[in-house]
């Protein structure tokens with residue numbers, strides 16, 4: 488049956504996955520009693536499934552490979568974007584926790600100003616940067 492047919496590729500796999508996700512969403516929204524939205528998702532799901540099947544049984548290898556190449560470019564740019572966003576966030580969290588280890592955060596008992604003092608220095612005499620109130624704190 489697959490003789491001379493294009494068959495499966497990465498784009499088709501993604502099409503199938505998105506189609507399944509769309510049909511799950513359609514089911515979910517119809518359970519929730521939302522109008523129109525389930526229909527949109529189910530139409531989308533069927534369209535994607537048909538597109539994937541059509542690509543599998545296509546004899547036009549060149550066109551399918553062009554589509555695949557286009558899709559791979561799209562996928563790698565999405566991955567790049569995701570990586571840069573995600574890694575930035577992880578970096579922010581890391582530097583924040585590093586800062587928390589080095590410093591202790593205090594609140595001025597006089598004006599409630601947030602103050603940062605170095606950790607592990609024993610008892611400190613802290614002067615509030617906002618109101619000049621002096622108090623002692625453990626670091």
Ligand SMILES: [Zn+2]
Nearest residue numbers: 595598615618
């Ligand atoms: Zn203060």
